[in-house]
Amino acid sequence: MKLSQILGASGLAPLVSACLLPGEETGDGSHHLYRRQESGDTGFPIGSGDRFEGGAKFPRGLGTQEPGAQLDSLLSVKEIESAMKGLVNEYGIETFTMPYTTYENATMFGGKVGGRGKCSEAYHVYFNGAIHARERGSPDNLLYFISNLPRNSSSEAFSGASAFSEPETRNIKWVMDYFPKIRWYHDLHSFAGVVLYSWGSDENQARRPGMNFLNSTYDAVRGLIPDDPSAGIVYGEYTPSTDWSENVYAAMRTGNAMDAATGRHYEVQQAAYLYPTSGASDDYSYSRHFAYPGLNLVHEFTVEFGFGDENATCPFYPTAEQYHLNMLETGAGYMEFLMASTEIGLGDEVACSL
Numbered sequence: 001m002k003l004s005q006i007l008g009a010s011g012l013a014p015l016v017s018a019c020l021l022p023g024e025e026t027g028d029g030s031h032h033l034y035r036r037q038e039s040g041d042t043g044f045p046i047g048s049g050d051r052f053e054g055g056a057k058f059p060r061g062l063g064t065q066e067p068g069a070q071l072d073s074l075l076s077v078k079e080i081e082s083a084m085k086g087l088v089n090e091y092g093i094e095t096f097t098m099p100y101t102t103y104e105n106a107t108m109f110g111g112k113v114g115g116r117g118k119c120s121e122a123y124h125v126y127f128n129g130a131i132h133a134r135e136r137g138s139p140d141n142l143l144y145f146i147s148n149l150p151r152n153s154s155s156e157a158f159s160g161a162s163a164f165s166e167p168e169t170r171n172i173k174w175v176m177d178y179f180p181k182i183r184w185y186h187d188l189h190s191f192a193g194v195v196l197y198s199w200g201s202d203e204n205q206a207r208r209p210g211m212n213f214l215n216s217t218y219d220a221v222r223g224l225i226p227d228d229p230s231a232g233i234v235y236g237e238y239t240p241s242t243d244w245s246e247n248v249y250a251a252m253r254t255g256n257a258m259d260a261a262t263g264r265h266y267e268v269q270q271a272a273y274l275y276p277t278s279g280a281s282d283d284y285s286y287s288r289h290f291a292y293p294g295l296n297l298v299h300e301f302t303v304e305f306g307f308g309d310e311n312a313t314c315p316f317y318p319t320a321e322q323y324h325l326n327m328l329e330t331g332a333g334y335m336e337f338l339m340a341s342t343e344i345g346l347g348d349e350v351a352c353s354l
């Protein structure tokens with residue numbers, strides 16, 4: 001999530017340079033960013049060693065441990081990699097790397113879990129995470145969750161994890177092209193305490209198919225919330241009513257499961273009501289089959305886990321308690337998302353050799 005969006009969404013105004021990404025330091029003039037008192041509180045620490053010993057050990061999610069189990073620290077980048085190697089060694093999970101390296105020259109990678117067959121058409125659910133660097137705990141949540149999945153291997157899931165940001169959208173596109181039967185896409189970010197469903201570009205409408213992002217007639221009015229009737233056009237982004245109701249249903253199931261895990265409340269809403277976006281990767285994934293009818297419909301969801309750490313030098317850095325609550329919530333949300341998506345439908349049954 002972008003800083004200005006977080007500010008607008010959370011009301012958590014004071015932020016410091018520890019949090020800022022290049023380009024955010026000057027701001028756009030609409031927000032006054034100022035330096036918080038230097039508390040030095042950076043939240044739950046990042047691991048300094050390698051608890052998975054280069055893959056000799058594997059992560060075990062909180063769901064498979066005693067209630068109240070605590071993890072020692074956030075996963076470092078090195079540990080994210082060794083945790084994945086541990087899962088490969090323990091469960092035979094296949095991994096792959098994506099073609100576009102980040103600005104820090106890091107390679108983004110993913111893992112394949114379940115799937116009826118070995119071909120790339122056998123995977124229907126895409127969990128994306130760790131796209132934004134400061135969103136601490138995102139890869140941890142995903143890795144610890146998928147460490148539970150091989151025990152319930154009836155789940156068909158594809159999961160991806162990556163280290164640090166950019167050029168993430170090209171890799172997301174690549175993944176969707178490489179796994180052309182992905183039907184469900186779940187993108188994990190922090191922090192806002194929300195589960196978002198499509199569209200992000202404008203308010204949904206289901207009655208006027210011609211009023212859509214492909215129609216340049218509406219280029220000047222798309223993204224305006226609320227609309228300006230005096231301009232003569234009230235715009236809504238077209239979504240077929242079936243998609244709309246399925247998206248709401250899956251998002252509600254996910255949000256309710258996250259609520260039930262800890263008692264904190266996640267708001268479920270259409271993405272455009274949090275902040276209208278244009279050309280974001282979430283809308284991109286749902287837009288593909290409209291723009292290119294040969295492509296698969298992809299239901300897209302963005303989950304912003306957590307609620308911010310107001311005492312830390314950067315609110316994206318969770319306390320130890322928040323880190324564990326976040327993990328319990330995202331784990332429950334992931335599982336419910338898989339069940340809801342399976343119930344609604346994973347798309348074409350794919351026949352490929354096992």
Ligand SMILES: [Zn+2]
Binds near residue numbers: 001002131135189190
């Ligand atoms: Zn983000």
